[in-house]
Amino acid sequence: MTADADTIFAVASGAGRAAIAVVRVSGDGAGTVLARLCGRVPPARRASLRSLRDAGGEILDRAVVLWCPAPSSYTGEDSAELFLHGGPAVVAGVCETLVALGGRPAEPGEFTRRAFFNGRMDLLEAEAVADLVEAESSAQRRQALRQLDGALGALYRGWAERLTRLCAQQEALIDFPDEALPDGQEAAMLAEVDTVLAEIEGHLDDDRRGERLREGLVIAIAGAPNAGKSTLINALVGRDVAIVAPTAGTTRDVLEARAVFGGVPVTLLDTAGVRASDDPIESEGVRRARARAAAADLVVLVQDGTDDIAPAVPGGRRLVVASKADLGADGRSADVAVSALTGLGMAQLRERLGAIAQDLAGAAGPPALTRPRHRAALLGAAGALRRAREASQAELRGEDFRTALLEFGRITGRIGAEQVLDSVFGQFCIGK
Ligand code: GDP
Numbered sequence: 146m147t148a149d150a151d152t153i154f155a156v157a158s159g160a161g162r163a164a165i166a167v168v169r170v171s172g173d174g175a176g177t178v179l180a181r182l183c184g185r186v187p188p189a190r191r192a193s194l195r196s197l198r199d200a201g202g203e204i205l206d207r208a209v210v211l212w213c214p215a216p217s218s219y220t221g222e223d224s225a226e227l228f229l230h231g232g233p234a235v236v237a238g239v240c241e242t243l244v245a246l247g248g249r250p251a252e253p254g255e256f257t258r259r260a261f262f263n264g265r266m267d268l269l270e271a272e273a274v275a276d277l278v279e280a281e282s283s284a285q286r287r288q289a290l291r292q293l294d295g296a297l298g299a300l301y302r303g304w305a306e307r308l309t310r311l312c313a314q315q316e317a318l319i320d321f322p323d324e325a326l327p328d329g330q331e332a333a334m335l336a337e338v339d340t341v342l343a344e345i346e347g348h349l350d351d352d353r354r355g356e357r358l359r360e361g362l363v364i365a366i367a368g369a370p371n372a373g374k375s376t377l378i379n380a381l382v383g384r385d386v387a388i389v390a391p392t393a394g395t396t397r398d399v400l401e402a403r404a405v406f407g408g409v410p411v412t413l414l415d416t417a418g419v420r421a422s423d424d425p426i427e428s429e430g431v432r433r434a435r436a437r438a439a440a441a442d443l444v445v446l447v448q449d450g451t452d453d454i455a456p457a458v459p460g461g462r463r464l465v466v467a468s469k470a471d472l473g474a475d476g477r478s479a480d481v482a483v484s485a486l487t488g489l490g491m492a493q494l495r496e497r498l499g500a501i502a503q504d505l506a507g508a509a510g511p512p513a514l515t516r517p518r519h520r521a522a523l524l525g526a527a528g529a530l531r532r533a534r535e536a537s538q539a540e541l542r543g544e545d546f547r548t549a550l551l552e553f554g555r556i557t558g559r560i561g562a563e564q565v566l567d568s569v570f571g572q573f574c575i576g577k
Pocket of ligand 1: 372376484486
Protein backbone atom coordinates (compact mmCIF):
# COMPACT_ATOMS: atom_id res chain seq x y z
CA MET A 146 0.00 0.00 0.00
CA THR A 147 1.40 3.40 1.12
CA ALA A 148 1.17 4.69 -2.50
CA ASP A 149 -2.33 5.96 -1.84
CA ALA A 150 -2.05 6.15 1.93
CA ASP A 151 -4.07 9.32 2.24
CA THR A 152 -4.96 10.20 5.78
CA ILE A 153 -8.18 8.52 6.86
CA PHE A 154 -10.14 8.89 10.05
CA ALA A 155 -13.23 7.38 11.66
CA VAL A 156 -15.10 7.27 14.92
CA ALA A 157 -14.09 3.81 16.12
CA SER A 158 -16.42 3.68 19.11
CA GLY A 159 -20.18 3.08 18.90
CA ALA A 160 -22.77 5.57 17.74
CA GLY A 161 -24.71 7.80 20.18
CA ARG A 162 -23.80 9.74 23.30
CA ALA A 163 -21.12 8.13 25.47
CA ALA A 164 -18.54 9.16 28.05
CA ILE A 165 -15.73 8.73 25.55
CA ALA A 166 -15.63 8.59 21.77
CA VAL A 167 -12.53 7.19 20.09
CA VAL A 168 -11.45 8.69 16.77
CA ARG A 169 -8.76 6.91 14.79
CA VAL A 170 -6.51 8.62 12.27
CA SER A 171 -4.07 6.80 9.98
CA GLY A 172 -1.94 7.63 6.96
CA ASP A 173 1.14 9.50 5.83
CA GLY A 174 -0.30 12.83 6.95
CA ALA A 175 -1.42 11.65 10.41
CA GLY A 176 1.52 13.37 12.15
CA THR A 177 0.92 16.71 10.41
CA VAL A 178 -2.81 16.55 11.12
CA LEU A 179 -2.13 15.74 14.76
CA ALA A 180 0.38 18.58 15.11
CA ARG A 181 -2.17 21.04 13.70
CA LEU A 182 -4.95 19.65 15.91
CA CYS A 183 -3.10 19.65 19.25
CA GLY A 184 -0.17 21.99 18.89
CA ARG A 185 2.59 19.42 18.64
CA VAL A 186 2.82 15.66 18.23
CA PRO A 187 2.90 13.98 21.66
CA PRO A 188 5.62 11.44 22.55
CA ALA A 189 5.12 8.09 20.80
CA ARG A 190 2.89 5.50 22.49
CA ARG A 191 2.29 7.62 25.60
CA ALA A 192 -1.19 8.77 26.57
CA SER A 193 -0.98 12.60 26.62
CA LEU A 194 -3.62 15.13 27.59
CA ARG A 195 -3.95 17.85 24.96
CA SER A 196 -6.25 20.71 23.95
CA LEU A 197 -7.63 20.05 20.48
CA ARG A 198 -8.34 23.13 18.35
CA ASP A 199 -10.15 23.73 15.10
CA ALA A 200 -8.54 25.49 12.12
CA GLY A 201 -9.50 28.90 13.57
CA GLY A 202 -7.84 28.11 16.92
CA GLU A 203 -11.00 27.53 18.93
CA ILE A 204 -10.71 24.78 21.55
CA LEU A 205 -12.87 21.73 20.66
CA ASP A 206 -11.99 19.44 23.57
CA ARG A 207 -9.38 18.51 26.19
CA ALA A 208 -8.63 14.93 25.26
CA VAL A 209 -6.20 12.07 25.65
CA VAL A 210 -4.15 11.59 22.51
CA LEU A 211 -2.09 8.55 21.53
CA TRP A 212 0.52 8.83 18.77
CA CYS A 213 1.70 5.57 17.16
CA PRO A 214 4.24 6.19 14.41
CA ALA A 215 4.83 3.57 11.66
CA PRO A 216 5.52 0.73 11.56
CA SER A 217 4.39 -0.30 15.06
CA SER A 218 0.74 0.64 14.76
CA TYR A 219 -2.44 -1.29 13.96
CA THR A 220 -2.32 -0.26 10.29
CA GLY A 221 1.46 -0.20 10.05
CA GLU A 222 1.22 3.49 9.13
CA ASP A 223 1.61 6.67 11.16
CA SER A 224 -1.52 6.60 13.33
CA ALA A 225 -3.21 8.44 16.16
CA GLU A 226 -6.08 7.76 18.48
CA LEU A 227 -8.06 10.55 20.08
CA PHE A 228 -10.10 9.78 23.19
CA LEU A 229 -12.68 12.56 23.09
CA HIS A 230 -15.50 13.49 25.41
CA GLY A 231 -18.31 11.60 23.74
CA GLY A 232 -20.79 14.42 23.09
CA PRO A 233 -22.03 14.70 19.49
CA ALA A 234 -20.87 18.35 19.16
CA VAL A 235 -17.31 17.46 20.23
CA VAL A 236 -17.15 14.50 17.85
CA ALA A 237 -18.64 16.51 14.95
CA GLY A 238 -16.25 19.42 15.60
CA VAL A 239 -13.19 17.15 15.60
CA CYS A 240 -14.33 15.30 12.45
CA GLU A 241 -14.96 18.58 10.60
CA THR A 242 -11.51 19.80 11.60
CA LEU A 243 -9.91 16.55 10.41
CA VAL A 244 -11.53 17.07 7.00
CA ALA A 245 -10.38 20.72 6.96
CA LEU A 246 -6.84 19.50 7.66
CA GLY A 247 -6.92 17.11 4.68
CA GLY A 248 -8.23 13.89 6.22
CA ARG A 249 -11.04 11.86 4.70
CA PRO A 250 -13.61 9.59 6.37
CA ALA A 251 -12.54 5.92 6.19
CA GLU A 252 -14.44 3.25 4.27
CA PRO A 253 -15.72 0.20 6.19
CA GLY A 254 -12.77 -2.03 7.08
CA GLU A 255 -10.20 0.39 5.63
CA PHE A 256 -7.94 0.41 8.71
CA THR A 257 -7.74 -3.40 8.73
CA ARG A 258 -7.33 -3.45 4.94
CA ARG A 259 -4.27 -1.24 5.36
CA ALA A 260 -3.00 -3.46 8.18
CA PHE A 261 -3.28 -6.42 5.79
CA PHE A 262 -1.51 -4.65 2.91
CA ASN A 263 1.26 -3.49 5.22
CA GLY A 264 1.86 -7.07 6.37
CA ARG A 265 0.58 -6.50 9.91
CA MET A 266 -1.81 -9.47 9.58
CA ASP A 267 -2.88 -12.08 7.06
CA LEU A 268 -6.39 -12.41 5.68
CA LEU A 269 -7.38 -15.03 8.27
CA GLU A 270 -6.43 -12.67 11.08
CA ALA A 271 -8.28 -9.79 9.39
CA GLU A 272 -11.41 -11.94 9.20
CA ALA A 273 -10.96 -12.84 12.85
CA VAL A 274 -10.97 -9.12 13.73
CA ALA A 275 -14.36 -8.79 12.01
CA ASP A 276 -15.65 -11.88 13.84
CA LEU A 277 -14.44 -10.57 17.18
CA VAL A 278 -16.27 -7.28 16.62
CA GLU A 279 -19.43 -9.25 15.73
CA ALA A 280 -19.09 -11.91 18.47
CA GLU A 281 -22.29 -12.16 20.50
CA SER A 282 -21.39 -15.09 22.71
CA SER A 283 -18.41 -16.40 24.66
CA ALA A 284 -17.88 -19.37 22.31
CA GLN A 285 -17.85 -17.06 19.26
CA ARG A 286 -15.38 -14.78 21.03
CA ARG A 287 -13.06 -17.72 21.79
CA GLN A 288 -13.20 -18.96 18.21
CA ALA A 289 -12.40 -15.48 16.82
CA LEU A 290 -9.50 -15.06 19.24
CA ARG A 291 -8.10 -18.46 18.31
CA GLN A 292 -8.17 -17.38 14.67
CA LEU A 293 -6.75 -13.95 15.53
CA ASP A 294 -3.80 -15.38 17.44
CA GLY A 295 -2.93 -17.30 14.31
CA ALA A 296 -3.79 -20.90 15.35
CA LEU A 297 -5.82 -21.45 12.18
CA GLY A 298 -3.21 -19.66 10.06
CA ALA A 299 -0.47 -21.86 11.54
CA LEU A 300 -2.42 -24.98 10.59
CA TYR A 301 -2.85 -23.79 6.99
CA ARG A 302 0.73 -22.50 6.74
CA GLY A 303 1.98 -25.88 7.96
CA TRP A 304 0.21 -27.65 5.08
CA ALA A 305 1.40 -25.01 2.61
CA GLU A 306 5.03 -25.49 3.72
CA ARG A 307 4.77 -29.26 3.29
CA LEU A 308 3.31 -28.72 -0.18
CA THR A 309 6.19 -26.39 -1.04
CA ARG A 310 8.62 -29.15 -0.07
CA LEU A 311 6.68 -31.62 -2.22
CA CYS A 312 6.89 -29.19 -5.13
CA ALA A 313 10.67 -28.96 -4.71
CA GLN A 314 11.06 -32.75 -4.50
CA GLN A 315 8.91 -33.13 -7.58
CA GLU A 316 11.13 -30.67 -9.48
CA ALA A 317 14.17 -32.69 -8.43
CA LEU A 318 12.57 -35.87 -9.75
CA ILE A 319 12.06 -34.24 -13.14
CA ASP A 320 15.37 -32.40 -13.35
CA PHE A 321 17.75 -35.17 -12.28
CA PRO A 322 18.17 -38.61 -13.77
CA ASP A 323 16.64 -41.39 -11.67
CA GLU A 324 19.95 -42.90 -10.59
CA ALA A 325 21.04 -39.64 -8.89
CA LEU A 326 18.15 -39.78 -6.42
CA PRO A 327 17.92 -41.96 -3.33
CA ASP A 328 15.78 -45.06 -3.69
CA GLY A 329 12.19 -44.80 -2.63
CA GLN A 330 12.03 -41.01 -2.96
CA GLU A 331 8.93 -41.13 -5.12
CA ALA A 332 7.18 -43.57 -2.78
CA ALA A 333 8.02 -41.33 0.21
CA MET A 334 6.62 -38.36 -1.65
CA LEU A 335 3.36 -40.11 -2.43
CA ALA A 336 3.08 -41.21 1.20
CA GLU A 337 3.46 -37.57 2.27
CA VAL A 338 0.74 -36.56 -0.24
CA ASP A 339 -1.54 -39.16 1.38
CA THR A 340 -0.81 -37.84 4.87
CA VAL A 341 -1.41 -34.19 4.00
CA LEU A 342 -4.56 -35.12 2.10
CA ALA A 343 -5.90 -37.14 5.04
CA GLU A 344 -5.24 -34.23 7.41
CA ILE A 345 -7.02 -31.73 5.14
CA GLU A 346 -9.93 -34.11 4.68
CA GLY A 347 -10.18 -34.55 8.46
CA HIS A 348 -10.30 -30.78 8.87
CA LEU A 349 -12.99 -30.51 6.16
CA ASP A 350 -15.05 -33.33 7.61
CA ASP A 351 -16.06 -31.33 10.69
CA ASP A 352 -19.82 -31.21 10.21
CA ARG A 353 -19.50 -27.41 9.67
CA ARG A 354 -18.78 -26.85 13.39
CA GLY A 355 -16.82 -23.61 13.04
CA GLU A 356 -19.12 -22.13 10.43
CA ARG A 357 -22.14 -22.98 12.59
CA LEU A 358 -20.61 -21.23 15.57
CA ARG A 359 -19.73 -18.15 13.51
CA GLU A 360 -23.17 -17.89 11.97
CA GLY A 361 -25.12 -19.08 15.00
CA LEU A 362 -27.28 -22.21 15.12
CA VAL A 363 -30.87 -22.46 13.98
CA ILE A 364 -33.23 -24.40 16.21
CA ALA A 365 -36.74 -25.00 14.92
CA ILE A 366 -39.45 -25.53 17.50
CA ALA A 367 -41.95 -27.82 15.85
CA GLY A 368 -44.97 -29.84 16.87
CA ALA A 369 -48.74 -30.10 16.58
CA PRO A 370 -50.98 -27.06 17.09
CA ASN A 371 -51.53 -26.23 20.75
CA ALA A 372 -48.66 -28.47 21.84
CA GLY A 373 -47.21 -25.49 23.73
CA LYS A 374 -44.47 -24.31 21.32
CA SER A 375 -45.10 -20.57 21.66
CA THR A 376 -45.28 -20.79 25.44
CA LEU A 377 -42.01 -22.73 25.47
CA ILE A 378 -40.18 -20.19 23.28
CA ASN A 379 -41.40 -17.35 25.45
CA ALA A 380 -40.15 -19.17 28.54
CA LEU A 381 -36.77 -19.90 26.89
CA VAL A 382 -36.09 -16.31 25.84
CA GLY A 383 -37.85 -14.70 28.78
CA ARG A 384 -40.13 -12.38 26.86
CA ASP A 385 -43.27 -12.54 24.74
CA VAL A 386 -42.05 -13.30 21.23
CA ALA A 387 -44.72 -15.70 20.15
CA ILE A 388 -48.45 -15.30 20.37
CA VAL A 389 -49.94 -17.80 22.78
CA ALA A 390 -53.60 -18.64 22.45
CA PRO A 391 -55.81 -21.60 23.31
CA THR A 392 -57.20 -21.76 19.74
CA ALA A 393 -55.33 -24.19 17.50
CA GLY A 394 -53.51 -22.59 14.58
CA THR A 395 -52.77 -19.19 16.11
CA THR A 396 -49.13 -18.99 15.04
CA ARG A 397 -49.44 -18.57 11.30
CA ASP A 398 -45.97 -17.62 10.29
CA VAL A 399 -42.44 -18.31 11.41
CA LEU A 400 -41.36 -16.18 14.36
CA GLU A 401 -37.72 -15.79 15.31
CA ALA A 402 -36.08 -15.15 18.65
CA ARG A 403 -32.39 -14.96 19.58
CA ALA A 404 -30.95 -16.79 22.56
CA VAL A 405 -27.60 -18.15 23.78
CA PHE A 406 -27.25 -21.78 24.91
CA GLY A 407 -23.93 -23.15 26.17
CA GLY A 408 -22.16 -20.00 24.93
CA VAL A 409 -23.43 -20.54 21.40
CA PRO A 410 -25.80 -18.01 19.81
CA VAL A 411 -29.00 -19.55 18.54
CA THR A 412 -31.98 -18.42 16.48
CA LEU A 413 -35.16 -20.10 17.65
CA LEU A 414 -37.86 -20.51 15.05
CA ASP A 415 -41.42 -20.87 16.24
CA THR A 416 -43.01 -22.76 13.40
CA ALA A 417 -46.68 -22.74 12.67
CA GLY A 418 -48.58 -25.68 14.10
CA VAL A 419 -47.82 -28.54 11.78
CA ARG A 420 -51.21 -29.85 10.65
CA ALA A 421 -53.19 -30.10 7.45
CA SER A 422 -55.54 -27.16 6.98
CA ASP A 423 -58.08 -25.80 4.47
CA ASP A 424 -57.21 -22.22 5.34
CA PRO A 425 -54.76 -21.03 2.63
CA ILE A 426 -52.89 -18.70 5.02
CA GLU A 427 -52.41 -21.43 7.56
CA SER A 428 -51.36 -23.90 4.84
CA GLU A 429 -48.66 -21.45 3.73
CA GLY A 430 -47.49 -21.23 7.34
CA VAL A 431 -47.29 -25.01 7.49
CA ARG A 432 -45.30 -25.15 4.26
CA ARG A 433 -42.79 -22.59 5.55
CA ALA A 434 -42.56 -24.35 8.88
CA ARG A 435 -41.62 -27.61 7.23
CA ALA A 436 -39.01 -25.92 5.01
CA ARG A 437 -37.33 -24.05 7.90
CA ALA A 438 -37.41 -27.10 10.14
CA ALA A 439 -35.82 -29.16 7.40
CA ALA A 440 -32.91 -26.70 7.16
CA ALA A 441 -32.47 -26.20 10.93
CA ASP A 442 -29.46 -27.54 12.85
CA LEU A 443 -31.78 -28.99 15.48
CA VAL A 444 -35.52 -29.60 15.66
CA VAL A 445 -37.08 -29.38 19.09
CA LEU A 446 -40.22 -31.42 18.74
CA VAL A 447 -42.80 -30.27 21.26
CA GLN A 448 -45.33 -32.89 22.12
CA ASP A 449 -48.30 -32.23 24.33
CA GLY A 450 -47.36 -34.48 27.24
CA THR A 451 -51.03 -35.13 27.88
CA ASP A 452 -51.78 -36.65 24.48
CA ASP A 453 -48.54 -38.30 23.35
CA ILE A 454 -49.04 -38.31 19.54
CA ALA A 455 -45.95 -37.14 17.70
CA PRO A 456 -46.50 -35.52 14.29
CA ALA A 457 -43.98 -36.31 11.58
CA VAL A 458 -41.60 -33.36 11.08
CA PRO A 459 -38.72 -33.45 8.62
CA GLY A 460 -35.25 -32.45 9.70
CA GLY A 461 -32.00 -33.89 11.02
CA ARG A 462 -31.06 -33.93 14.67
CA ARG A 463 -33.97 -33.63 17.08
CA LEU A 464 -34.87 -33.35 20.74
CA VAL A 465 -38.33 -34.43 21.85
CA VAL A 466 -39.81 -32.27 24.60
CA ALA A 467 -43.02 -33.23 26.38
CA SER A 468 -44.89 -30.07 27.36
CA LYS A 469 -47.43 -29.30 30.09
CA ALA A 470 -45.70 -31.54 32.68
CA ASP A 471 -47.67 -29.67 35.38
CA LEU A 472 -50.83 -31.40 34.12
CA GLY A 473 -49.47 -34.68 35.35
CA ALA A 474 -48.39 -36.41 32.12
CA ASP A 475 -45.23 -38.48 32.55
CA GLY A 476 -43.74 -37.66 29.11
CA ARG A 477 -41.97 -41.04 29.13
CA SER A 478 -41.45 -41.15 25.38
CA ALA A 479 -39.75 -37.71 25.39
CA ASP A 480 -36.12 -36.66 26.04
CA VAL A 481 -37.16 -33.96 28.51
CA ALA A 482 -40.50 -33.16 30.17
CA VAL A 483 -41.18 -29.52 30.98
CA SER A 484 -43.82 -27.12 32.05
CA ALA A 485 -43.21 -23.75 30.46
CA LEU A 486 -45.89 -22.36 32.78
CA THR A 487 -44.42 -23.46 36.13
CA GLY A 488 -40.76 -23.72 35.05
CA LEU A 489 -40.64 -27.47 35.88
CA GLY A 490 -37.84 -29.15 33.86
CA MET A 491 -36.79 -25.90 32.16
CA ALA A 492 -33.29 -25.96 33.71
CA GLN A 493 -32.71 -29.50 32.36
CA LEU A 494 -33.97 -28.43 28.94
CA ARG A 495 -31.57 -25.45 28.86
CA GLU A 496 -28.73 -27.76 29.89
CA ARG A 497 -29.58 -30.25 27.13
CA LEU A 498 -29.82 -27.47 24.54
CA GLY A 499 -26.48 -26.04 25.73
CA ALA A 500 -24.74 -29.42 25.41
CA ILE A 501 -26.20 -30.05 21.93
CA ALA A 502 -25.29 -26.50 20.78
CA GLN A 503 -21.69 -26.93 21.96
CA ASP A 504 -21.49 -30.28 20.27
CA LEU A 505 -22.89 -28.95 16.97
CA ALA A 506 -20.75 -25.82 17.04
CA GLY A 507 -17.59 -27.51 18.32
CA ALA A 508 -17.04 -24.74 20.85
CA ALA A 509 -14.02 -26.64 22.18
CA GLY A 510 -11.26 -28.56 20.44
CA PRO A 511 -8.81 -27.82 17.63
CA PRO A 512 -9.20 -24.69 15.46
CA ALA A 513 -12.18 -25.20 13.19
CA LEU A 514 -12.89 -24.10 9.67
CA THR A 515 -14.88 -20.88 10.04
CA ARG A 516 -15.90 -19.67 6.59
CA PRO A 517 -17.26 -21.10 3.32
CA ARG A 518 -14.43 -19.18 1.59
CA HIS A 519 -11.85 -21.32 3.41
CA ARG A 520 -13.84 -24.50 2.77
CA ALA A 521 -13.92 -23.82 -0.97
CA ALA A 522 -10.15 -23.31 -1.10
CA LEU A 523 -9.44 -26.42 0.98
CA LEU A 524 -11.73 -28.50 -1.22
CA GLY A 525 -9.78 -27.17 -4.21
CA ALA A 526 -6.47 -28.12 -2.57
CA ALA A 527 -7.73 -31.59 -1.64
CA GLY A 528 -8.95 -32.14 -5.22
CA ALA A 529 -5.56 -31.15 -6.61
CA LEU A 530 -3.77 -33.53 -4.21
CA ARG A 531 -6.07 -36.38 -5.22
CA ARG A 532 -5.19 -35.68 -8.85
CA ALA A 533 -1.50 -35.55 -7.95
CA ARG A 534 -1.76 -39.03 -6.46
CA GLU A 535 -3.34 -40.40 -9.62
CA ALA A 536 -1.08 -38.49 -12.05
CA SER A 537 0.64 -40.72 -14.56
CA GLN A 538 3.42 -38.28 -15.38
CA ALA A 539 5.69 -36.50 -12.94
CA GLU A 540 5.26 -33.16 -14.76
CA LEU A 541 1.49 -33.24 -14.24
CA ARG A 542 1.94 -33.98 -10.56
CA GLY A 543 4.02 -30.81 -10.14
CA GLU A 544 1.19 -28.78 -11.63
CA ASP A 545 -1.27 -30.29 -9.15
CA PHE A 546 0.99 -29.38 -6.22
CA ARG A 547 1.17 -25.80 -7.47
CA THR A 548 -2.64 -25.64 -7.78
CA ALA A 549 -3.00 -26.87 -4.19
CA LEU A 550 -0.46 -24.26 -2.99
CA LEU A 551 -2.34 -21.53 -4.83
CA GLU A 552 -5.49 -22.44 -2.89
CA PHE A 553 -3.65 -21.97 0.41
CA GLY A 554 -2.36 -18.61 -0.83
CA ARG A 555 -5.98 -17.61 -1.42
CA ILE A 556 -6.95 -18.39 2.17
CA THR A 557 -4.23 -16.29 3.78
CA GLY A 558 -4.46 -13.58 1.10
CA ARG A 559 -0.95 -14.00 -0.23
CA ILE A 560 -2.59 -14.61 -3.55
CA GLY A 561 -5.54 -12.26 -3.49
CA ALA A 562 -7.97 -11.63 -6.24
CA GLU A 563 -9.27 -8.10 -5.66
CA GLN A 564 -12.87 -9.39 -5.36
CA VAL A 565 -11.92 -11.65 -2.46
CA LEU A 566 -10.34 -8.73 -0.61
CA ASP A 567 -13.32 -6.48 -1.31
CA SER A 568 -15.75 -9.06 -0.01
CA VAL A 569 -13.67 -9.67 3.12
CA PHE A 570 -13.12 -6.02 4.06
CA GLY A 571 -16.55 -4.81 2.89
CA GLN A 572 -18.11 -6.72 5.79
CA PHE A 573 -16.33 -4.61 8.42
CA CYS A 574 -17.77 -1.68 10.28
CA ILE A 575 -16.32 1.78 9.75
CA GLY A 576 -13.43 2.48 12.11
CA LYS A 577 -11.98 -1.05 11.90
P1 GDP B 1 -48.58 -23.76 20.20
O1 GDP B 1 -49.78 -23.73 19.32
O2 GDP B 1 -47.87 -25.07 20.11
O3 GDP B 1 -47.67 -22.60 20.04
O4 GDP B 1 -49.15 -23.75 21.71
P2 GDP B 1 -49.29 -22.51 22.72
O5 GDP B 1 -47.97 -22.18 23.31
O6 GDP B 1 -50.06 -21.45 22.07
O7 GDP B 1 -50.11 -23.22 23.88
C1 GDP B 1 -51.38 -23.78 23.67
C2 GDP B 1 -52.15 -23.82 24.97
O8 GDP B 1 -51.47 -24.66 25.91
C3 GDP B 1 -52.25 -22.45 25.63
O9 GDP B 1 -53.53 -22.33 26.19
C4 GDP B 1 -51.20 -22.51 26.72
O10 GDP B 1 -51.49 -21.68 27.82
C5 GDP B 1 -51.20 -23.96 27.10
N1 GDP B 1 -49.89 -24.35 27.64
C6 GDP B 1 -48.69 -24.23 27.05
N2 GDP B 1 -47.71 -24.69 27.84
C7 GDP B 1 -48.29 -25.14 28.97
C8 GDP B 1 -47.79 -25.75 30.19
O11 GDP B 1 -46.59 -25.98 30.39
N3 GDP B 1 -48.72 -26.10 31.13
C9 GDP B 1 -50.07 -25.87 30.93
N4 GDP B 1 -50.89 -26.24 31.90
N5 GDP B 1 -50.54 -25.30 29.81
C10 GDP B 1 -49.70 -24.95 28.86
